Amino acid sequence: MNLATLALFLPACFALNTAPGPNSLLSISNATRYGYRTSCMAGVGRLLAFAMMIALASAGLAVVLQTSELIFYGIKIVGAAYLFYLAYQLWRAAPQAETESKNAPIGLCALARQEFFVAAGNPKAILIFTAFLPQFVDQTADIGSQLTLLGLLFLVLECKRLPKSPCVS
Structure with missing residues (x-):
């Protein structure tokens, strides 16, 4: 993988990581209810789920590429179209306020499990993962190592996004 590809991947990955989603909202909600440190520690559940999904997506994409370069190209096109669709939906979405609820505190393991399942x-x-990662894969080089590197970089950026996480301080 060359540096030009990484120079494109990192800002795109950062932008993707900062887009709000269910995990971001859960993390913010947990931070307001139980504190930043607890929320960040519970975020390990999310990172574990993402790591598993990246591994599964990478294994499946490597098999598809070895089977048919045309199918892999089709996946890349559909994936790029999906990312444009997500950007359009995000652009058109109306901001909504989160309703405040008072729940009894729960344990760290329960919060991590909640992050994992969300x-x-x-x-x-x-x-x-199946639409974004293939955009940065060089089909002439080792696919597995490239997907592993891209997945690890995604997880590092996801970890950096957690508020006041041990990764940041």
Whole structure:
């Protein structure tokens, strides 16, 4: 993977990570209810779910590419169209205020499990991994190592996004 590709991937990945979604809202909600540190520690559940989804998407994409370059190209086109659709939906969305609720505090493991299941149950996340990562893969080089590197960079940027997380300080 060359530096030009990484120079395109990192800002695109950063923008994708900062787009609000169910996990972002859950993390913000947990931070307001239980504090930043607890919310960031619970974010490990999200990172674990994303790592599993990246691994599954990478394995599937590598098999598809080895089978048919035309199908892989089709996946890239459909993925790019999906990303444009998401951008359009985000652009047109009306901001909504989160309703405040008072819940009893729950344990860190329960919060991490909640983060994991919200991330794992989010079909948008797996679609993003299968649509976004292939855009930066060089088909002439080792696909597995490229997808691994891109996935790790995605997770690092996701970790950096957590407010006052141990990754940032």
